[in-house]
Amino acid sequence: MWRRASLLLLLLPAVAHAHPGHGPAIVQVGVGLDNRFDPRSVTVGVGDTVIWRWGSGFNHSVTADDGVFDSGSRTSGEFTHRFTEEGTFGYHCTVHPTQMSGQVTVVSVAGADVEPPRLSQVRVSRRGRRHRIHFTLSERADVLARIQRRKRTVRAFDIAARAGANRSRVRTRGLDPGRYRIALTAFDAADNRSATLTARLRVRRR
Numbered sequence: 001m002w003r004r005a006s007l008l009l010l011l012l013p014a015v016a017h018a019h020p021g022h023g024p025a026i027v028q029v030g031v032g033l034d035n036r037f038d039p040r041s042v043t044v045g046v047g048d049t050v051i052w053r054w055g056s057g058f059n060h061s062v063t064a065d066d067g068v069f070d071s072g073s074r075t076s077g078e079f080t081h082r083f084t085e086e087g088t089f090g091y092h093c094t095v096h097p098t099q100m101s102g103q104v105t106v107v108s109v110a111g112a113d114v115e116p117p118r119l120s121q122v123r124v125s126r127r128g129r130r131h132r133i134h135f136t137l138s139e140r141a142d143v144l145a146r147i148q149r150r151k152r153t154v155r156a157f158d159i160a161a162r163a164g165a166n167r168s169r170v171r172t173r174g175l176d177p178g179r180y181r182i183a184l185t186a187f188d189a190a191d192n193r194s195a196t197l198t199a200r201l202r203v204r205r206r
């Protein structure tokens, strides 16, 4: 699709945001004399690895609350686990179960934003020869507008639209007189796509 290249660029910041650190997250196990995991909670993307590093020389373990992973009690070295499913996973130290607990939140790499934008109240107004398209959006989005005649797109343009009510000029100069439709589809920054809504457009003879 012709939009892909530009949308992919828009998508990158969203991925980076939902995917802190871009790769493994490192957690210190036992810091000095403190019995704690530092940081206590981390967020990674699906498929990322968390590395726990023993720092104090005292005995600690990294043990999943549901038993899925367990480093065993040890005083040094590293333990790693790769997270392949979305969710929140609690873990603790079996030596200090009341003091030491932590959690790993695993998010989809496609981004936390999976909600498509919602388009509504699409209509065309006309004053003299000037047409405008009006619509309402649930969130900020790029709106692809296609002017169609008998289901064929004869002209397309983009509207950088905001949440709430929007209106935009529709250039009809050069179009043959007749009945058209304008089809609108909204894409948010995470590339979620709205349903396509249409409105009628009538181009009169000049």
Ligand SMILES: [Cu+2]
Binding pocket: 030, 035, 059, 060, 061, 093, 094, 095, 096, 100
């Ligand atoms: Cu411990």
